[in-house]
Amino acid sequence: MPTLAAHNSLESRNYELWQTSDYADSLLDRSSPARQELAQQFREVVELQRQATYLKTEAHFRRFAQQWKNDCAHISSVLQSSQHPAYQQIIRMGRPVIPFLLADLVRTPAYWFFALREITGEDPVPPSSRGKVREMAQAWIQWGRSQGYKL
Amino acid sequence: MPSDLEDKFPLLVQSGYRVTSEATVEYNCYAWAIGKNDLRIDPSGGYFWPEQIPSDGSLDSFSKFFNLHGFVPCETEALESGFEKIALYGNAYGCTHAALQLPSGKWTSKLGYLEDIEHNSLDGLASPEYGVVIRFMKRAKS
Numbered sequence: 001m002p003t004l005a006a007h008n009s010l011e012s013r014n015y016e017l018w019q020t021s022d023y024a025d026s027l028l029d030r031s032s033p034a035r036q037e038l039a040q041q042f043r044e045v046v047e048l049q050r051q052a053t054y055l056k057t058e059a060h061f062r063r064f065a066q067q068w069k070n071d072c073a074h075i076s077s078v079l080q081s082s083q084h085p086a087y088q089q090i091i092r093m094g095r096p097v098i099p100f101l102l103a104d105l106v107r108t109p110a111y112w113f114f115a116l117r118e119i120t121g122e123d124p125v126p127p128s129s130r131g132k133v134r135e136m137a138q139a140w141i142q143w144g145r146s147q148g149y150k151l
Numbered sequence: 152m153p154s155d156l157e158d159k160f161p162l163l164v165q166s167g168y169r170v171t172s173e174a175t176v177e178y179n180c181y182a183w184a185i186g187k188n189d190l191r192i193d194p195s196g197g198y199f200w201p202e203q204i205p206s207d208g209s210l211d212s213f214s215k216f217f218n219l220h221g222f223v224p225c226e227t228e229a230l231e232s233g234f235e236k237i238a239l240y241g242n243a244y245g246c247t248h249a250a251l252q253l254p255s256g257k258w259t260s261k262l263g264y265l266e267d268i269e270h271n272s273l274d275g276l277a278s279p280e281y282g283v284v285i286r287f288m289k290r291a292k293s
Contacts (some may be wrong), residue, residue, distance in 0.1 A: 024188065073263055074232045074264075074267055076249075078193045079194065079208040114195055131200075132190065132199075133191055
């Protein structure tokens with residue numbers, strides 16, 4: 001897993017290269033090795049930024065989810081437990097949190113049906129499966145796979 | 152886990168209770184109150200809820216739900232021969248919990264995603280999250 005330090009090092013190196021006018025001139029030639037190398041480095045930076053965002057989202061999700069479970073595991077009403085600030089924070093994270101909700105459903109078929117409906121505006125659970133949590137989780141996991149999430 | 156329960160429901164300690172199941176997410180208190188342990192019943196979140204009943208979570212809506220299962224309102228928690236009773240708890244969110252009376256006169260509750268318990272009094276679950284008992288209902292034992 002690339003680190004933030006590696007990310008910073010790569011950006012620093014790009015800046016140093018950019019300072020060299022010969023290098024800058026060579027970038028005008030689309031086929032030049034320097035241009036291809038820069039394009040590759042750009043892709044690496046984009047990928048590092050994507051992974052950093054992913055890790056940040058995961059950390060926030062885990063913190064809010066644990067807080068919510070600590071405070072609300074004994075609550076029966078979904079209407080009530082879904083109003084907890086930590087649960088609302090998870091909903092406000094929007095679509096980036098979906099892979100973590102689905103992954104948690106694979107482990108425990110509970111907790112996130114309300115959030116998934118709120119975030120996606122969808123509900124893939126067939127009427128015959130409502131209330132049967134394993135079937136509900138399976139319907140959401142299949143929905144996730146159909147949307148391209150790796151589960 | 153009992154210490155967690157007692158943290159959430161401090162009145163349970165003095166009223167008396169015992170844990171009667173492992174924690175499970177497979178069913179909730181509303182299902183447990185009508186004798187089901189394989190269903191989560193809730194008007195929110197896409198769980199099982201009859202279409203003909205409003206999904207506002209109010210006491211009246213839950214009363215209609217339990218009425219579909221043969222329960223009618225009654226005055227007290229007193230044990231009545233030939234009937235089983237439920238107690239509905241509520242707070243500002245509406246109906247928050249249902250407990251089922253046992254033949255002994257004690258009560259059984261499924262606590263959210265946690266365990267089932269047998270509790271000696273309804274007051275044991277009085278709490279900010281559950282509120283207090285606001286309605287009793289009964290139906291003839293089958």
